[in-house]
Amino acid sequence: MPGGSQGEGRAGGLASAEGLAGLRACVHCGICLPQCPTYRVLGEEMDSPRGRLYLMRAVAEGRLDITDGYTRHLDLCLGCRACETACPAGVPFGRLLETARGDMERRRGRGRPGLRGLLLALFPHPDRVGALLALARLYRQVGLQRLVRARGWLARAPGLAAMDVLLDRLPAAVPVPEYLPGREPVRGRVGLLAGCVQRHLYPDVNRDTARLLSLAGWDVVTQARQGCCGALDLHAGRLGTFRRRARALTAAFPRDLDWVVTNAAGCGSAMREYGHWLPDGEAAALAGRTRDVSELLADADLPLRPLPLTVTYHDACHLAHGQRVRAEPRAMLRRIPGLRLVELADSDLCCGSAGIYNILEPEMAGRLAEMKVESIVETGATAVATGNPGCLMQIAAGLRRRGSAVEVVHPVTLLARAAGVGEP
Amino acid sequence: MALSAQVVSALAAIVGETGIVVSPEGRMTYECDMHTFYKGAPDVVVLPTSAEQVEAIVGVCRAHRVPIVPRGSGTGLIGGAMAPAGGVMVSMTRMNAILEIDLASRCATVQPGLINLWLTRAVAGRGWFFAPDPSSQMVSSIGGNVSTNAGGPHCLKYGITTNHVLGLEIVTGRGERLRLGGKAPDPPGYDLVGTAVGAEGTFGLVTAVTVRLLHAPEAVKTVLAAFRSVVEASQTVSAIIAAGMIPAALEMLDAAMIGAINAGTGAGYPADAGAVLLIELDGPRAEVEAQGVRAAALCREHGALSVSVARDEAERALLWKGRKEAAGAVGRLTAAYLLQDAVVPRSKLPDIMREMAAIGERQGLLIANVFHAGDGNLHPIICYDDRDPAQLARAKEANESLLRACIALGGSVTGEHGVGVDKAKNLPLQYGEADLNFMYRLRGVFDPRGLMNPGKLLPSHPACGEGFRPARPVLPEGAWV
Numbered sequence: 001m002p003g004g005s006q007g008e009g010r011a012g013g014l015a016s017a018e019g020l021a022g023l024r025a026c027v028h029c030g031i032c033l034p035q036c037p038t039y040r041v042l043g044e045e046m047d048s049p050r051g052r053l054y055l056m057r058a059v060a061e062g063r064l065d066i067t068d069g070y071t072r073h074l075d076l077c078l079g080c081r082a083c084e085t086a087c088p089a090g091v092p093f094g095r096l097l098e099t100a101r102g103d104m105e106r107r108r109g110r111g112r113p114g115l116r117g118l119l120l121a122l123f124p125h126p127d128r129v130g131a132l133l134a135l136a137r138l139y140r141q142v143g144l145q146r147l148v149r150a151r152g153w154l155a156r157a158p159g160l161a162a163m164d165v166l167l168d169r170l171p172a173a174v175p176v177p178e179y180l181p182g183r184e185p186v187r188g189r190v191g192l193l194a195g196c197v198q199r200h201l202y203p204d205v206n207r208d209t210a211r212l213l214s215l216a217g218w219d220v221v222t223q224a225r226q227g228c229c230g231a232l233d234l235h236a237g238r239l240g241t242f243r244r245r246a247r248a249l250t251a252a253f254p255r256d257l258d259w260v261v262t263n264a265a266g267c268g269s270a271m272r273e274y275g276h277w278l279p280d281g282e283a284a285a286l287a288g289r290t291r292d293v294s295e296l297l298a299d300a301d302l303p304l305r306p307l308p309l310t311v312t313y314h315d316a317c318h319l320a321h322g323q324r325v326r327a328e329p330r331a332m333l334r335r336i337p338g339l340r341l342v343e344l345a346d347s348d349l350c351c352g353s354a355g356i357y358n359i360l361e362p363e364m365a366g367r368l369a370e371m372k373v374e375s376i377v378e379t380g381a382t383a384v385a386t387g388n389p390g391c392l393m394q395i396a397a398g399l400r401r402r403g404s405a406v407e408v409v410h411p412v413t414l415l416a417r418a419a420g421v422g423e424p
Numbered sequence: 425m426a427l428s429a430q431v432v433s434a435l436a437a438i439v440g441e442t443g444i445v446v447s448p449e450g451r452m453t454y455e456c457d458m459h460t461f462y463k464g465a466p467d468v469v470v471l472p473t474s475a476e477q478v479e480a481i482v483g484v485c486r487a488h489r490v491p492i493v494p495r496g497s498g499t500g501l502i503g504g505a506m507a508p509a510g511g512v513m514v515s516m517t518r519m520n521a522i523l524e525i526d527l528a529s530r531c532a533t534v535q536p537g538l539i540n541l542w543l544t545r546a547v548a549g550r551g552w553f554f555a556p557d558p559s560s561q562m563v564s565s566i567g568g569n570v571s572t573n574a575g576g577p578h579c580l581k582y583g584i585t586t587n588h589v590l591g592l593e594i595v596t597g598r599g600e601r602l603r604l605g606g607k608a609p610d611p612p613g614y615d616l617v618g619t620a621v622g623a624e625g626t627f628g629l630v631t632a633v634t635v636r637l638l639h640a641p642e643a644v645k646t647v648l649a650a651f652r653s654v655v656e657a658s659q660t661v662s663a664i665i666a667a668g669m670i671p672a673a674l675e676m677l678d679a680a681m682i683g684a685i686n687a688g689t690g691a692g693y694p695a696d697a698g699a700v701l702l703i704e705l706d707g708p709r710a711e712v713e714a715q716g717v718r719a720a721a722l723c724r725e726h727g728a729l730s731v732s733v734a735r736d737e738a739e740r741a742l743l744w745k746g747r748k749e750a751a752g753a754v755g756r757l758t759a760a761y762l763l764q765d766a767v768v769p770r771s772k773l774p775d776i777m778r779e780m781a782a783i784g785e786r787q788g789l790l791i792a793n794v795f796h797a798g799d800g801n802l803h804p805i806i807c808y809d810d811r812d813p814a815q816l817a818r819a820k821e822a823n824e825s826l827l828r829a830c831i832a833l834g835g836s837v838t839g840e841h842g843v844g845v846d847k848a849k850n851l852p853l854q855y856g857e858a859d860l861n862f863m864y865r866l867r868g869v870f871d872p873r874g875l876m877n878p879g880k881l882l883p884s885h886p887a888c889g890e891g892f893r894p895a896r897p898v899l900p901e902g903a904w905v
Contacts, residue, residue, distance in 0.1 A: 025756070089752050089756055
């Protein structure tokens with residue numbers, strides 16, 4: 001076999017008893033295939049969940065080394081976990097992928113960091129994201145973005161070009177109070193995860209979330225000094241860094257909270273996995289207390305005014321597949337008087353965002369964005385709601401490219417408008 | 425057999441660099457379909473996007489005498505879509521368009537890679553459906569369904585794939601693109617469509633299929649009945665058919681399958697039952713209501729522990745999700761299994777179920793059952809641990825015993841999955857030498873060089889057959905056909 005030398009090319013984590021058991025659960029039935037975004041685009045077995053599992057198993061059983069080809073097929077996976085939803089055999093694909101990437105990461109070792117390394121050094125740090133956005137604001141204000149685009153300077157750097165497109169939205173900072181008391185009768189106390197990207201790119205979603213939770217009778221704690229949940233490191237196979245971040249985040253929240261609420265599907269999904277990767281102690285307890293905001297607001301007692309809108313809903317992968325939360329966000333939207341919710345075809349097919357995937361794999365991400373935007377436009381809705389900042393950016397960029405005026409919003413934004421606590 | 429650089433570049437010139445897979449990792453994932461027992465990686469995989477490309481691919485392979493293996497979604501259960509002799513695998517996944525929907529003529533023409541269920545989805549809004557529904561229908565391709573002449577739960581009433589294929593376009597092993605049949609029923613002359621359906625790629629590559637569409641029935645009723653044992657459930661099946669009813673589907677699952685399916689799909693079948701029957705009735709509302717009452721009464725007469733009716737479409741969909749994902753849910757019972765596809769006359773169901781229990785006990789293996797009871801089409805799932813060679817040997821033995829038992833009861837070695845590499849050796853149990861030799865000659869008419877999916881469908885080694893000596897393909901190319 002071509003590829004990695006002995007000792008670094010062989011699997012560590014995948015070859016463990018747990019890894020093998022997960023891999024052996026796959027009976028090769030293929031029910032996952034049509035649910036897989038990369039298979040939908042390419043139609044190739046090695047870029048399907050079944051094919052990837054087959055390759056992972058070959059590595060785990062020593063039939064294949066961790067070759068560049070292997071790495072390529074696993075890198076092209078979005079980690080959307082739609083295959084897990086589809087799988088009747090219960091194959092834990094997401095965990096296997098993360099384990100496989102951990103093995104790959106050890107092999108990758110200390111090579112040049114590249115764009116991927118740069119992004120992983122950036123996003124899990126809210127302060128660095130903030131600093132970058134300040135620069136990006138400047139980049140736009142002095143007209144540099146217009147110049148760069150007009151001259152096509154990023155044409156040969158598709159990753160940077162993708163990033164440039166995503167940076168079209170640079171809102172001003174919106175403060176979220178560290179403590180917001182709940183409306184009487186108070187039901188309990190929740191912590192709010194601010195999120196590395198969410199707090200800078202969608203600060204209004206955090207503000208609206210806190211206000212709605214408070215209106216629903218929850219005391220809301222949003223510490224200023226909370227770090228990153230570690231989702232990006234987990235998906236990249238940087239398991240050591242992920243565990244460190246998970247422990248730090250756990251320590252940042254008071255222990256007496258009823259729930260820790262997220263409004264970013266990717267963060268919530270990673271936090272709910274803490275129990276698996278850090279089975280002992282507080283992190284596992286935090287995983288058990290993590291809830292998506294829609295789970296707390298779907299049936300909350302809120303005074304709502306009519307909002308005459310036709311809205312469609314895109315299932316963020318890490319909400320629908322990662323957390324199995326599908327009904328609550330829809331219920332949350334349906335309870336808004338006057339709002340008509342229309343279903344989106346393939347609503348749970350990935351939009352191509354997938355963390356930093358759209359910057360690293362702009363071509364595949366672009367194809368998926370086009371497919372998603374096409375389905376959205378077909379619904380005739382004037383707004384599309386989705387519960388994850390990555391999806392919000394990706395879909396907005398896709399709609400802009402198509403010249404569509406469909407509004408892209410977090411469901412919380414619509415609920416806040418109806419409750420009269422959102423933006424004017 | 426490694427392909428020459430000349431062949432690879434000729435193929436790449438046809439499908440483009442993004443339409444060809446040559447990497448060892450890529451090819452490895454094509455070495456088996458759902459029947460993972462048989463493995464054989466192709467030397468190259470091509471993914472054509474048009475019939476013209478398919479024609480050109482066959483031309484290159486003919487010129488260089490390279491074997492061709494067609495592949496749809498790779499959900500087959502007979503090792504049909506693997507490459508025992510290497511060569512070129514033609515993956516049809518990018519030829520998945522619906523070419524035409526003609527409701528006035530009650531038909532649609534599709535490319536072979538189209539997923540079965542996607543056709544029904546495309547016409548369901550207008551009240552139509554495509555009837556053949558193999559359990560894999562959410563994944564399997566119509567081209568694959570045609571090649572294996574696939575069945576499915578609802579084939580009891582509606583017939584199998586061949587009853588729904590009106591026309592075929594195939595590129596034969598001679599390199600010609602033929603148009604067999606068409607939209608109009610009953611074309612003059614030989615029924616070549618009927619001959620080509622179920623050929624498993626040994627005649628050529630299907631590039632378009634014209635299929636019949638049916639109007640959805642006015643009413644559907646799905647009954648779930650639980651029994652103490654598979655024998656009681658089997659007796660009920662015979663009673664329902666003997667009462668003159670032809671349910672749309674009549675499916676049975678045993679206790680082991682019930683557990684796996686409940687865990688895997690949340691279908692919520694009665695957990696304490698020894699067997700359940702899933703009975704679906706469809707047609708005009710009044711008829712469906714009357715038959716529902718009658719079927720439920722027959723279940724109770726035969727000792728049903730409970731009988732319930734799906735209250736709405738969501739409940740019905742969940743019951744069917746459980747049934748259709750059964751083969752995947754088996755992953756919860758075992759890492760490896762042999763899934764059999766044999767048939768007995770319906771009246772012999774109680775006998776074969778008793779026999780099967782005895783075989784499982786004798787070999788010390790779990791045999792789970794999920795099958796089309798109405799057709800007597802069994803799908804015993806023989807579970808074994810593939811890390812233990814002794815268990816594998818016992819599983820194979822159980823498998824052969826089962827087939828012989830089915831034949832002894834007047835049955836068949838395959839119901840709907842096809843023959844592939846898996847059952848080729850079993851055909852002599854059912855056909856005489858003259859029958860098999862004729863099939864060889866027929867194959868030779870379409871594929872004189874023996875390049876199309878070699879090693880499948882017909883037994884190729886005398887040792888594998890019971891005294892059968894297969895004839896070589898006898899027709900020289902350009903003979904009298």
